[in-house]
Amino acid sequence: MEILSNEIYDSPYALLRENIQNGYDAILMRKQLDVKKFEPKIEVRISASEIIIEDNGIGMNQDVVKNNFWKAGSSGKNNDIAKKAGVVGTFGIGAMANFGVCKTIQVLTHYVDGNQTIETFADREQLSITEECIDFRIFDEIREPGTKVTAELDNKTTLTIPGAISYLSPYVKYLQVPVYINGQLVSQATYTDEAQVKEDNLLHSEHLIVHTGDRSVTFGLTIKINKQNLVKIFIDKVIKDGQAVNGDISLSQGLGGIYGLRNYFGLAPVPVGGSFNLGGVVNLSVLHPTAGREALSRESIDFVSKIIYAAEYMLADVISDLEMGDQNSGFLSYIAKTGRYELAKKIKIIVYPGQERWSMEQIQQTLHGRNVVYYAGREQSTILQFGNENTYLLQVSQDNPRRKIQLEYLKKLNIEEVPDKVFIIKEYTVNELNISELTLLLRITNILNEDYLIADTKIIIADISHSVPSVVEKKNETVNIYIARNSGAVQQVLQIYTTEWALFASFVKDFVRNYLYQKFSQYVPSSTKQGADALQQILMKNKELYKYEYSEMGEVEALLSEFAAGEIGLAEVIKKSNTITRSQKQYVGYTQVGSVEEEIPSIVGVEVFEDLGIDGFAPLPPIIRRETTTEKKLLKTDKSYPSLNNFQLFLSLSEKIFKSQLSFFLEPHTTKVIWSMHKIVYIFTHASNKLSLYYEIELKEKLSDDSTGGKALPTTTIVTDNRIFIPITSELSGFFDLASGTKEFFVRYDIIADFSEEV
Structure with missing residues (x-):
């Protein structure tokens, strides 16, 4: 029941998602079992008072209807046929979950291997564990296999066709089976086109066989680079521990986040902290959602991360031999993040006299009889003094990560810095x-x-x-x-x-x-791997403590105790558990919006006197104001303050994350955000690059169709005595800037650690 109310129904439209998934699984199983060819399809019809979901899949026999369909926790998909078919769902949520938003449910089903049609019906108000409350009717007939579910909506639930299409799109748009919502086709899109490049726009193409660092995973990697220097990759033929994994991965630079599919059915975003800013689709049979469907399992995320990191390792090797690497920001970020400075041979540096651009591989201690020195400053007099007929002067870029790469490369060559050092x-x-x-x-x-x-x-x-x-x-x-x-x-x-x-x-x-x-x-000790390891242990203790308190003190368990004692009925449990669901959402009301100037005046009083000369995207500690307490959850300002990196909107993280993960946010970290559809995911990475915390925000309303992207942000985390605030980038500020009413959304977070050796 806790999973039913607290996890599955993040939206009334989730009922459609669950039943479409069941229909899709039924079609996959019929394809596996039935040698006869058929044209699979799923039809959804929505009206003001009811919804109908109909498929021509395998159907259900009496045993499945009674022991699986109407029972939570008992799945009919844990068998050889289902496993070979690659079904999406195996949790066994059961039809009872539908009663979160429905009054009655009628099911008409015909099993593929038989001549019986089963009609069954249940009314939420009549549900009972002591009496038979499910009506069954069985009659003989010959008809096409399949299942039709008709659900009567309760009075508090309203579903619209545009709302259904918007909500279901990330889950069904790539299904190879046609899915219709009131006659409109919403599936059969393709994602592999994103990894393709037209022949006349192709700069470089290469195919490799890649092994992960621990040799547990092998896959084929196709790399294509277009003439705009954008990288696209396609991964297939994945083998895990000697077993083939069905599916593939299609990614491209500049697409924003990565979304996970299992057998083409959408699951959830995949928070992978790679360097190349690759976005697209991961469609693999080994991916599994959490029981609540709101995210991928930790094992799934780790598996995808392992593949992406190995692919990026090989991708960097390929790009290092190409001139385009100098203009690819993802490649530069990868070198700086991993410390693989030997790959920077094609990266350019400005050379005086003449202000020419040379590749780093051309640099030596002496060239053409001249000494070679470098200068990391920008004083024109120094450049003119040392860039002359006797000396080549290499001017290091002022912009990171190029600056960091050039400096590290020159140090390994033992190139001298100009004798103009600060003293x-x-x-x-x-x-x-x-x-x-x-x-x-x-x-x-x-x-x-x-x-x-x-x-x-x-x-x-x-x-x-x-x-x-x-x-x-x-x-x-x-x-x-x-x-x-x-x-x-x-x-x-x-x-x-x-x-x-x-x-x-x-x-x-x-x-x-x-x-x-x-x-x-x-x-700083915490910037090392040992420091990150110690921090992770603290965070895991906090997380375990929180989970213990939640499981012991949860209100749903109290409801179940009353239910087991016969004090309340199942229908009442469902109603009350839905109320508890709402209490676990995050709300920001208009009265909880405050101004930065009034709530934390000392921040805006900081004046920037000189160019800091720092990498704004490198790990930074938070802005700490522990002497300040605020009840506001959204801080805004109309002004641009350099001390706040010119951000004008800040969102408070949930109270749960403040209590359990404050230690992480007090450490230096980087900030990255990706967004698409209903999801916004922040990825905070510890200064050691070994520990990341991702914070997922799921909006009730969909972001606009063209609002998909991702970017690194200069870390501007604010920590007060009772809140952690993070910056909202201008592309997303419209979804959080409240003028009235209340903003409601769902949040979750997790810690991802990577203490493995590099590939």
């Missing part, structure tokens, strides 16, 4: 500092010790050459951080000390996050 002009002693500066040093030291776990630090206020605001270097075991006394950011913090003491601590935290973190991040 410390003067270190100020304690006696030369005023009280506000001394307090700043103490506060930064405490933040590094407590928030970032760096125990041995030394903070020095100094004069630094080249107008550089800060320098971080490690001497022996001590992390030395030099802060320019004349830095505009430092002066702002010191002014707050004098004028707004209550905000001083928050401003110092922001100063460390915005101006110092990426310079000392390599010394």
Whole structure:
């Protein structure tokens, strides 16, 4: 019953999904069993008061109707025929689940191997466990096999044809069997076209046999790259542990998220944190949904992730030999994320004099009798000074991940940096500092010790050459951080000390996050694999504790106890459990919308004084305001604040995730969002790249047809005393910006860890 009410019926239209799935499975089983050819089809008819779902599948005999169809937890698809047919559903939810939105159900079915037609009927108000409440009528006749389900809707449920088509589209549009909704065909679309490239637009094509790192999975990989430098891949002939897996995978750059199918029936999005921004369809027979159908199982996600990571590994090898790799952002992201800098041989770098573009593989310590040096800055005078007739100067890009790749590649070649390095002009002693500066040093030291776990630090206020605001270097075991006394950011913090003491601590935290973190991040213990492993153990403990409390304290179990004791009837259980379902949704009411300026004023007071020179898409810690408590669930602003990366809308994560996963969000992480149909999925990845948390938002209304996409976001997570806020990208702000009423949606999350060796 808990699965029935809390998981399956996220929408009244789920009734259609479940019965269409049953009809599709019946057709697959008939194809497996019946040697006679037939034209399979599924028809759905919707009116104001009832729905009809009819298929010409295998049908049901008396045993299946009585012991499987009307019984929850007893599936008629756990047999050899069903397994060979590749049916989608095996949970055995049963017809009783339909009573979540229906008053009566009538079933007319004719089994393929027999001459009997069975008619059965049930009324929700008459359901009982002590008396026979299901009507049966059996009569002999010869007719086409199949099943017809007629459900009378209750008075609170309204289904529309456009609503049904919109809801069912991701589940049925790729079915090879025709599915009609009031005469309109809604299936038989193809997804493999996305992996194809027309011959006159083909830049490169290659086919490979790929093995995963642990050799447990083998598959064929076809790579096609068009002249716009977009990558498309097609994966087939998948073999897992020596057994063939039916299905294939069709992905292309720029399509947004990845959606999972089993035997062409849609299941759920697949949250895979790859680097190439591949989107499309994974259609594999080994994919399984969770019991509530709202997501894929952990095993399914892990299996797909293993294939995608192995495919990306080989894809990167192929692209590394092609000139187009220099212009493919996914390839650059892959190199930076995995550290496979040897693949960057075709990546270009600007060379002076002449401002030419050379491939990295052309670079040597000496070329044409000239020394070769590199410069990571942008001062024109330095470029002109060292890029001359005696020296080639390589100007490193200012944009990541290209900058990071170029620097790492040049270091491996032992190319010297131009002798124009920043140096410390003067270190100020304690006696030369005023009280506000001394307090700043103490506060930064405490933040590094407590928030970032760096125990041995030394903070020095100094004069630094080249107008550089800060320098971080490690001497022996001590992390030395030099802060320019004349830095505009430092002066702002010191002014707050004098004028707004209550905000001083928050401003110092922001100063460390915005101006110092990426310079000392390599010394933060949690950025290592060991740190991520320890964090995962903490998160798993939190998750186990939450699950224990939920199972012990759930209201549905109390209802079932009353039901078992005979105190209430089954119909009442269904009604009350539906109420509990609503209590587990996430709501944002108009009264819970607040302004950033009023709720967290100290954030918007942060002024950016210089180009930070940091990678906005690299892992960053959150903006921490633990001194602030807010009851608002949606924060908005009409202004663009650099300290908030110009985002104007922030959504609070659920209270459950705040309680169980706060430790994760206090760590440095990256942020990615993908969206399609009814789903929006955020993927937060720990600084170690070994741990990801995905947060799925399922809207009751469908996103617009052309609203499909995905992108990396600069991490702008805000943590208050009682909430975690995440930024809403401008493409999605219209779905959350409340002017009145209440926004209602469903949420779920999970932790995905990858501590395996690279392929």
